[in-house]
Amino acid sequence: MSQFTLIDGKAVSAKILLDIKQEVAQLASKGITPGLAVVLVGEDPASQVYVNSKERTCTELGLYSEKIVLPVDTQQQELLAVVHRLNASNKVHGILVQSPLPAHLNEEEIVRAINPNKDVDGFHPENVAKLTMEDSTGFVACTPAGCMELLKHYNIETEGKEAVVIGRSLIVGKPMALLLMGKQGQATVTVVHSRTKNTSEVIKRADIIIAALGKSEFVTAKDVKDGAVIIDVGINRVEDESNPRGYRLTGDVDFNAVKEQCSAITPVPGGVGPMTIAMLMKNTLKAAKQLENYTD
Amino acid sequence: MSQFTLIDGKAVSAKILLDIKQEVAQLASKGITPGLAVVLVGEDPASQVYVNSKERTCTELGLYSEKIVLPVDTQQQELLAVVHRLNASNKVHGILVQSPLPAHLNEEEIVRAINPNKDVDGFHPENVAKLTMEDSTGFVACTPAGCMELLKHYNIETEGKEAVVIGRSLIVGKPMALLLMGKQGQATVTVVHSRTKNTSEVIKRADIIIAALGKSEFVTAKDVKDGAVIIDVGINRVEDESNPRGYRLTGDVDFNAVKEQCSAITPVPGGVGPMTIAMLMKNTLKAAKQLENYTD
Numbered sequence: 001m002s003q004f005t006l007i008d009g010k011a012v013s014a015k016i017l018l019d020i021k022q023e024v025a026q027l028a029s030k031g032i033t034p035g036l037a038v039v040l041v042g043e044d045p046a047s048q049v050y051v052n053s054k055e056r057t058c059t060e061l062g063l064y065s066e067k068i069v070l071p072v073d074t075q076q077q078e079l080l081a082v083v084h085r086l087n088a089s090n091k092v093h094g095i096l097v098q099s100p101l102p103a104h105l106n107e108e109e110i111v112r113a114i115n116p117n118k119d120v121d122g123f124h125p126e127n128v129a130k131l132t133m134e135d136s137t138g139f140v141a142c143t144p145a146g147c148m149e150l151l152k153h154y155n156i157e158t159e160g161k162e163a164v165v166i167g168r169s170l171i172v173g174k175p176m177a178l179l180l181m182g183k184q185g186q187a188t189v190t191v192v193h194s195r196t197k198n199t200s201e202v203i204k205r206a207d208i209i210i211a212a213l214g215k216s217e218f219v220t221a222k223d224v225k226d227g228a229v230i231i232d233v234g235i236n237r238v239e240d241e242s243n244p245r246g247y248r249l250t251g252d253v254d255f256n257a258v259k260e261q262c263s264a265i266t267p268v269p270g271g272v273g274p275m276t277i278a279m280l281m282k283n284t285l286k287a288a289k290q291l292e293n294y295t296d
Numbered sequence: 297m298s299q300f301t302l303i304d305g306k307a308v309s310a311k312i313l314l315d316i317k318q319e320v321a322q323l324a325s326k327g328i329t330p331g332l333a334v335v336l337v338g339e340d341p342a343s344q345v346y347v348n349s350k351e352r353t354c355t356e357l358g359l360y361s362e363k364i365v366l367p368v369d370t371q372q373q374e375l376l377a378v379v380h381r382l383n384a385s386n387k388v389h390g391i392l393v394q395s396p397l398p399a400h401l402n403e404e405e406i407v408r409a410i411n412p413n414k415d416v417d418g419f420h421p422e423n424v425a426k427l428t429m430e431d432s433t434g435f436v437a438c439t440p441a442g443c444m445e446l447l448k449h450y451n452i453e454t455e456g457k458e459a460v461v462i463g464r465s466l467i468v469g470k471p472m473a474l475l476l477m478g479k480q481g482q483a484t485v486t487v488v489h490s491r492t493k494n495t496s497e498v499i500k501r502a503d504i505i506i507a508a509l510g511k512s513e514f515v516t517a518k519d520v521k522d523g524a525v526i527i528d529v530g531i532n533r534v535e536d537e538s539n540p541r542g543y544r545l546t547g548d549v550d551f552n553a554v555k556e557q558c559s560a561i562t563p564v565p566g567g568v569g570p571m572t573i574a575m576l577m578k579n580t581l582k583a584a585k586q587l588e589n590y591t592d
Contacts, residue, residue, distance in 0.1 A: 186489075
């Protein structure tokens with residue numbers, strides 16, 4: 001068995017949050033308090049958990065936090081009015097409208113209504129374009145940004161390496177591919193998806209695998225080159241009667257099957273997951289500095 | 297020697313222009329005349345040739361055409377004022393500011409000033425985002441759009457095929473990769489660039505090669521899998537004393553070296569080049585229909 005590194009997203013996230021906390025304290029001495037507003041429509045339990053965790057983290061770091069909870073039957077114009085108020089608020093530098101929205105609402109219009117300079121989720125077309133154009137003033141979606149941070153923190157070289165991104169979603173796969181092929185990554189990137197024919201053969205070329213397709217334990221031993229680095233973005237619920245909750249969480253990678261082959265891997269949970277909130281806080285800090293014209 | 301198809305960009309372009317001409321005539325009967333404005337700053341000879349050719353094509357197709365030639369010392373505010381006037385003009389549906397601009401002008405600001413709904417070059421961030429997000433109301437840059445059209449016209453299947461894009465520019469490489477990996481292409485796409493280590497090995501996997509790196513005859517026999525399809529986007533000037541002009545035009549692919557191996561290839565000139573203007577006219581037609589709320 002080769003030695004392998006367990007990429008500890010919890011530890012990296014904690015370190016980043018500590019750095020942010022120190023920077024927030026520094027900003028406070030200049031009279032700047034970064035602020036994040038989170039808007040939740042309806043009572044989806046998972047969304048409530050996310051939103052509360054974001055609020056708690058803001059408080060821990062010394063950020064100003066605003067939580068706006070709206071009833072499930074909120075109308076488009078009411079939600080737009082909330083976004084407009086937050087756009088105009090001097091206390092709020094980052095705005096996040098928790099996804100998914102109830103089906104009667106037009107999510108695209110809501111995202112477009114957010115001031116791109118406060119769009120810490122990185123979903124506004126302006127920020128999608130800035131990512132594609134490699135304009136570093138933009139905001140990168142938190143999950144792909146978190147994956148890049150993990151590679152950086154573990155000094156995993158990406159330049160000239162073969163990276164395979166599995167999945168082509170706008171939230172993870174595409175931004176991940178753009179980051180890895182651009183100046184930040186300098187990798188040779190291949191994107192694999194549902195129409196790829198020789199999937200296993202293609203993944204096996206990878207020095208770095210980013211699994212983001214949302215299929216439980218899709219990547220297994222036969223797909224992984226010896227010594228590859230694996231970032232597993234998947235979080236899947238699989239029925240499991242032996243578990244008190246009735247399910248267990250799995251990644252898109254069969255962790256136990258590949259751990260003998262890879263040189264480093266993120267666990268699920270505890271890998272990419274904890275990075276998302278750290279990147280959200282980092283984006284909020286960046287938004288505050290940009291909006292307040294603060295330079296270190 | 298295997299049989300191979302010479303992908304005739306001139307012929308395909310002529311066919312598309314004929315289709316556009318017929319559609320323009322149809323639109324005329326509804327009182328709509330698509331209009332294209334081309335702005336040229338300075339007297340760069342190559343730019344003059346492009347601009348004149350665009351104007352001539354407009355006239356041939358029955359489009360309204362406006363050519364604005366400004367002196368080389370035009371100031372940013374003056375050029376912005378021209379763009380604003382064209383944004384407001386009811387006769388103009390497409391606006392193209394010929395690149396490159398003189399160095400004292402801020403090209404990014406000019407591109408952002410163009411109404412994205414008239415940005416037939418597809419360089420505005422709004423259109424870059426729409427390409428990444430696969431929103432078909434946007435405008436795709438003419439060269440990558442032209443490459444996709446060539447594949448389509450020759451019934452070259454891309455779904456599930458391995459496509460290798462050489463080059464990662466915002467004008468060709470990246471949009472090409474996004475088009476090929478998205479719903480239009482459904483290919484398994486790899487992007488090769490200056491930091492790629494095993495370049496030849498990677499290109500040799502390709503069923504479809506898109507060469508867009510701007511290096512004369514970079515792709516040669518050893519890089520090409522038997523039966524591959526090659527789209528050569530490069531147009532390089534190579535010194536050639538035997539040529540009366542003192543140079544000859546070459547592609548990024550060594551045509552003579554690979555023609556025995558590939559199943560189809562675009563020549564240079566006469567391949568991708570003629571498609572660019574056809575795509576510009578197609579985008580102008582699309583802009584006119586969208587702006588005039590015309591549906592077939």
